[in-house]
Amino acid sequence: MKRYLILDCYVDEPACLGVPPFISPYPRYIYGALISAGLSPESIDYQTIDHLRNNNFSLSDDYEHVFLTGGAVVPGKYLGARIGTLTEINKIIRQNKKIKIAIGGLINRAVDSGLGNVVTIKNDIEKFAFTLIKGEPIDLPRTTEEIAQWSVAGAEIIKKHPWFPDxxxxxxxxxxxxxxxxxxxxxxxxxxxxxxxxxxxxxxxxxxxxxxxxxxxxxxxxxxxxxxxxxxxxxxxxxxxxxxxxxxxxxxxxxxxxxxxxxxxxxxxxxxxxxxxxxxxxxxxxxxxxxxxxxxxxxxxxxxxxxxxxxxxxxxxxxxxxxxxxxxxxxxxxxxxxxxxxxxxxxxxxxxxxxxxxxxxxxxxxxxxxxxxxxxxxxxxxxxxxxxxxxxxxxxxxxxxxxxxxxxxxxxxxxxxxxxxxxxxxxxxxYPTGTILRDNFVLEIREGYSLAKQIASYSITVKIPGEFQFKSFQDVIITGHRERSLSALPVPFNINKAPAKSFEFIPGIGKERASQIILKRPFEHREDLRDFLDNTPPQLAKSIIENSQIEIP
CATH class of the missing domain: 3.80.30.20 (tm_1862 like domain)
Known part of the structure; x- marks a missing residue:
């Protein structure tokens, strides 16, 4: 059985984003086109640039064809993910000379296309994929009618994304x-x-x-x-x-x-x-x-x-x-x-x-x-x-x-x-202090803190004291504002188990007062914390008390 690979190097275009947690239409359309052309799902693999980074950019020699997409016109910074660079994509091409590679997305005009195993698709790579399987590969634009079919047929590929279902x-x-x-x-x-x-x-x-x-x-x-x-x-x-x-x-x-x-x-x-x-x-x-x-x-x-x-x-x-x-x-x-x-x-x-x-x-x-x-x-x-x-x-x-x-x-x-x-x-x-921000996805753990953000468009990074499980979801109370990010406490906030640095995140409580809170524990009632919040903005103090829990060690 001939095997085919969809290689997602991620995209960040003026009108399309496909850097995790986003999955762009490119791999979905290609998969749908291949299925619609008659291939079985078992003959199609899906990998991302992250997989190749972990495998020295080498591909299996038994792929009949690879469909690679990538590119960024105005690249940005991403928490928890890195877009495939031109250097990396050229390395993939050079290290896998025996494999035929079709390249689509905005990267197609910038890659090293001088090698015989590479074809750069100027129009739509999903159309090329469909016609390739049909036996007459052509580089033409796809139609909206074709996308209507391929977008539905290609939906199942999302299950192969390394971040799925998130x-x-x-x-x-x-x-x-x-x-x-x-x-x-x-x-x-x-x-x-x-x-x-x-x-x-x-x-x-x-x-x-x-x-x-x-x-x-x-x-x-x-x-x-x-x-x-x-x-x-x-x-x-x-x-x-x-x-x-x-x-x-x-x-x-x-x-x-x-x-x-x-x-x-x-x-x-x-x-x-x-x-x-x-x-x-x-x-x-x-x-x-x-x-x-x-x-x-x-x-x-x-x-x-x-x-x-x-x-x-x-x-x-x-x-x-x-x-x-x-x-x-x-x-x-x-x-x-x-x-x-x-x-x-x-x-x-x-x-x-x-x-x-x-x-x-x-x-x-x-x-x-x-x-x-x-x-x-x-x-x-x-x-x-x-x-x-x-x-x-x-x-x-x-x-x-x-x-x-x-x-x-x-x-x-x-x-x-x-x-x-x-x-x-x-x-x-x-984001006023005291606001509750739901479902923040932990993407990095660094020096006793967790960095998280909602799985949503242009979500804000939240720094939370404590090391929470990687890729877990955390609700938080906003306590402060940093450069392009927020400081926050986890919800529920466990008064008797929270580390001292958690209390230092609360405005009006410095290291000395945080130490006093630690020495005063265990508290029997969450209202007992109020005595230490007299210098904290009232709305934030109210939110912390309401979203705290008492757990006696």
């Missing part, structure tokens, strides 16, 4: 940016045909993934969820008119599954602020629908990229600085209501360094606008600041301009200033 399935609603012009750096603009999937096909895929054991979903594989289902006939300032009924139909079906308990986490990703500010009435209805459906604490990222007017102009960015503020304000007004103490849906802001036209003033301008947003009382769930890695065939890739050390140092100065001042302020307002 994964989030990234769901595609369409591809191609519907703007009349495109940002200078964005690979999504390279897709010439704008496609939207049918709602019924998306829901069939979700249902098949639920049947396979998935409970967490992000509607994230699209450049702009506001534009889902738009007819692309009426434009305003380069942005098509949104169609609220299409978004309502999709999210109503998803909300029904969430309310019935079939979906535990429902998140969304990618909204174009230009669509929102150019079509405010249509977008308001869409935002209301999404905010009602998603799991509270969600993020709606905006690719603002820069608040510098000249940079916006030279790179064909989506919105002017004033329009960006307007979009942030609209999402706050419509979606910022709290559920169990957590805002339902807040905007995120993506900023990039490396765009054409940046000057020594660019990053001060970015800071000033973020400070203005904060002063207005608006909340931003996440400010993502990255350095651009130009992607082949995008307009900026061919630009031969040099970024000076002075500009880079200026960028780093204001990046750190934003982290220290703006990020921390936002965290304090979004």
């Amino acid at each position: 994964i989030i399935c990234e769901i595609e609603t369409g591809r191609g940016c519907p703007r009349e012009s495109h940002c200078s750096f964005c690979s999504e603009g390279l897709i010439k045909i704008i496609e939207f999937r049918k709602t019924e096909d998306i829901i069939k895929e979700v249902d098949s993934l639920i049947s396979a054991g998935a409970t967490r979903f992000r509607i994230g594989r699209q450049p702009d969820i506001i534009q889902f289902g738009s007819n692309l006939k009426v434009y305003r300032n380069g942005f098509p008119q949104p169609e609220p009924s299409a978004v309502t139909e999709l999210f109503s079906e998803l909300q029904h599954r969430k309310d019935s308990g079939k979906i535990k986490i429902l998140n969304v990703d990618n909204a174009n602020p230009g669509s929102i500010v150019n079509w405010p009435e249509h977008s308001s209805r869409i935002l209301e629908t999404i905010a009602k459906a998603v799991t509270p604490g969600d993020t709606l990222p905006f690719g603002i990229e820069s608040f510098d007017k000249e940079v916006v102009k030279l790179n064909s960015l989506k919105v002017t600085p004033e329009q960006a503020v307007m979009a942030v304000r609209m999402v706050n007004d419509i979606c910022g209501f709290r559920v169990d103490g957590i805002p339902a849906l807040l905007p995120g802001i993506n900023l990039i360094h490396g765009l054409k036209g940046e000057t020594m003033d660019t990053f001060r301008i970015n800071y000033d606008y973020l400070a203005r947003i904060a002063e207005e009382g608006l909340l931003v769930k996440r400010i993502n600041i990255r350095k651009l890695q130009p992607y082949p065939d995008t307009p900026i890739y061919s630009e031969k301009y040099k970024i000076t050390n002075g500009i880079t140092k200026r960028f780093e100065y204001y990046r750190d200033k934003i982290r220290d001042e703006i990020d921390n302020l936002m965290l304090r307002q979004i």
Whole structure:
């Protein structure tokens, strides 16, 4: 029996995420295409880059063909996972010269394709996989009708993911940016045909993934969820008119599954602020629908990229600085209501360094606008600041301009200033001390502390005193705010067994008072702890007492 391998090196694209706990559509579509072409499940293996790292990047020689996907345009940092690098993927190619390897995803334009065993797929690797098994391999785009079939047939592969069942399935609603012009750096603009999937096909895929054991979903594989289902006939300032009924139909079906308990986490990703500010009435209805459906604490990222007017102009960015503020304000007004103490849906802001036209003033301008947003009382769930890695065939890739050390140092100065001042302020307002944060997944244990985060989109890292079981779930009480993370105590909080460092996490209790608490134990009643919390913020003290338990050693 011929054997085939789907090799997932993880992806982080402008409109798709597949770094654990996320699983992207790529491996699911490839698996579905192979099954639909006639292969048996027993003949198809699925591995990730982590498996190869543990095996010196060597593959079994008996694979007839390997389908490899990977790539990051603007790579980020990930707790508990690492995306496959170009160096690693080239090493896989060189060390396995006897095996035929087809490469898809954004990595395809950057790998070492000079070896005879490699074919780089310029269109869709799932289409290539299907036609290969059928005996006539071709490199062509797939159709939405094919994805409707392959996405359902490929659902079972999620059971082979090393993080299963603790994964989030990234769901595609369409591809191609519907703007009349495109940002200078964005690979999504390279897709010439704008496609939207049918709602019924998306829901069939979700249902098949639920049947396979998935409970967490992000509607994230699209450049702009506001534009889902738009007819692309009426434009305003380069942005098509949104169609609220299409978004309502999709999210109503998803909300029904969430309310019935079939979906535990429902998140969304990618909204174009230009669509929102150019079509405010249509977008308001869409935002209301999404905010009602998603799991509270969600993020709606905006690719603002820069608040510098000249940079916006030279790179064909989506919105002017004033329009960006307007979009942030609209999402706050419509979606910022709290559920169990957590805002339902807040905007995120993506900023990039490396765009054409940046000057020594660019990053001060970015800071000033973020400070203005904060002063207005608006909340931003996440400010993502990255350095651009130009992607082949995008307009900026061919630009031969040099970024000076002075500009880079200026960028780093204001990046750190934003982290220290703006990020921390936002965290304090979004997650007040005393808030309960549920189901945090322990991903690292380090020097007596556990680092955890919810299995959700753009979730916040929580530092908990104590070494909890790896990949266990912990509820926590937020006690403090760190750089892009939170300090917290476990729930329930065991007063008589907690280590001294746990009490030191409580504002108003230092090392000396923590030692006094340890010496005073065992307590017979949780109210006995209140005497030590007189310098602790009242809401936090109340939350600690209510979520404490007494267990006599």
